[in-house]
Amino acid sequence: MFGLADCNNFYASCERLFQPQLNGMPIVVLSNNDGCVIARSNEAKALGVKMGAVFYQIKDLIAQHQIAVFSSHYTLYGDMSARVMTNLARFTPEVEVYSIDECFLGLQGYSNLEAYGHLVRNTVIKNTGIPISLGIAPTKVLAKVANKTAKKKNGVMVLDTDDKIKQILTTYPVEDLWGIGRQYAHKLIAMGIETAEQLRNLPIDWVQTHMTIVGVRLWRELWGESCIPLELTLDRKKAMCTSRAFGKLTGDYTELREATASYMSRLALKLRREQCCATAITVKLQTNRFNPNHRQTFPSITLALLHPVNNTHDLVKTALEGLRKIYVRGYLFQKVEVMATGLIPETEVQLNMFSEYKGAAHDKLSKIMDNLNAHFGAGTLRMATEGQKQRWTLRREFLSPEYTTNWNDIIKTK
DNA sequence: TCTGGGGTCCTAGGACCC
DNA sequence: TCTGGGGTCCTAGGACCC
Structure with a gap:
């Protein structure tokens, strides 16, 4: 039997947890750049706010019903997710974290599943404050069905x-x-x-x-025949990307260089965290596809690296070379995307006999950079090409405090 | 003014190998 | 008149997930 635990309205629940005066009130959480609605409390759903609704188009509705609005805050959601998963893992050794708010549980051999389900659910809610629903069934697909049905009932559904x-x-x-x-x-x-x-x-x-x-x-x-097994080990990623729309459109080459360098630095850090190296990177520019009055272009280029790397300097240099090749004047760009492909574990990188490069293990600069940034905060040490003013960064007008991940934002009680 | 970000898997077709 | 059989690898496109 498979269980599927799914957090109810996860992002909205995270925000509400730290503002209990919003219990019973409508809440929405917006995508990056405060673009569209990506999470809604039940009250907001009942008012007719649709998933993916464009924020500026529903501003009247929001004002009329005094719906609380939040910008996406992934530091907070990531931390709350980890707490939920840790709690779930206490109930079975077979756990597959499927997404930020979902987790499959292996429940083969367990008896009295209805009661056990309620125990799991109540424990998570008590320990984290995040409401979850639990569906239990003979296959993953049916567990999904059970979960969705559970949300409309008392939170647990067993299809046995x-x-x-x-x-x-x-x-x-x-x-x-x-x-x-x-x-x-x-x-x-x-x-x-x-x-x-x-x-x-x-x-x-x-x-x-x-x-x-x-x-x-x-x-x-x-039909009840399990074909999609639990994945208990994490597969190595095959590709990674950093892609983000700017807070405002820009055709300015300097700003695009800053953004490309920043996104690539972030991606390099992600690669080092996963302990893998990229063999090629792709740089892509996009204009605003929603505006028919704008001239559109989506240039992109893939560059092979001399040897697989994950250090910020080499990757940024290559990404900027790619940007130079695809940049065209006279367009207003909305987004740049950098992607790393052909990922290889750090320890399995084939070196090039004609190159001085000694491999990721010898990359002292990135190590120092990561340590400094971990200690003093992200961006403390960064590439000069990432720029100072960064006028293109995300719009996040409704950002909540970092309640659980920043000492300065921790909640104080009397 | 303003429309998200980050992934995976499968198939068909083409190029190539012996 | 007629033109083999058995593979691998890569890419683009299309579908899906949260």
């Missing part, structure tokens, strides 16, 4: 018999299934397949032909 499964699937919208995205949903509904039960009654050959092997796995999981 064929009858229960059939009953739930009969009313379960096909587009809400894990693995059915917009395209498949569109195709299925056009054929009159509207529920999960109808989908699993389709012939498997049809599913194979139109939805590939991925669809077949989904189909089998709906």
Whole structure:
């Protein structure tokens, strides 16, 4: 049996936890640059705020109902997520952290799952203050279904018999299934397949032909045959990227250089944390695709590195070389993206006999930089090309304090 | 004025190998 | 008239997830 624990309205719950006067009040959390709504409390959902709604287009609604607004605060959410996961891990040795707010649990051999589920749920809520729901079923896909159903009931749902499964699937919208995205949903509904039960009654050959092997796995999981195992070890990443829209559009080469250098530095740090090196990097520029009155261009370039590296200096230098090659005057850019691909573990890097480079282990400068920045705060020591003023940085008008990760912001009680 | 960011997997087709 | 069989690797495009 698989359990799926999922935090309710996770980002909104994190913000509300530290402002209890907002209990029972509508809350929304915005994407980077305060662009669109990415999390809503139940009260905000009830007022008709849609997922992905564009913030400036719903400002009237927000004012009218006094909806509390927050900018994304991933330091806070990441820390709260870790607390939830630590608590969940006390209940089973088999834990797969699936996303920032979701976790699969291996529950094979456990008995009295209903009661156990409530124990898990109540413990997490008590210890972290974050409300969660728990779905338990014979497969991951069905655990997802159970979880979604649990959210509407008392927070725990166990699907342990064929009858229960059939009953739930009969009313379960096909587009809400894990693995059915917009395209498949569109195709299925056009054929009159509207529920999960109808989908699993389709012939498997049809599913194979139109939805590939991925669809077949989904189909089998709906019938209770587990095809998607728990992943108990972390796979090595294959690619990493840092991509962010600017706080304002810019065509200024100096600003684009600053942003590219900053994003690449951040990516280099991520690579070192994962203890891997990149063999190639891609730099991509984007104009604002939503504005039909703007001239559009999306230039991109991939550059191979002489040897796999993860040090800030070499990566920034290469990224700026890429930027120079793709930059065009006369466009207003909204975003730059840097991506590292062909990732190789630090310890398995093949050196180049014609180069002086000795490998990541000899990279003293990055180590010193990381240590200083860890101690004195991010950005204490950085590349000069990252700039001083950084006028292109994120808009985050509604940012909450770093309650759990910064001594200066810790909550004081009398 | 203003529209997120970071990933994975699968398939088909082409280039290449012996 | 007729043109093999068995592979690997890479890339682009399309789907999906949170």
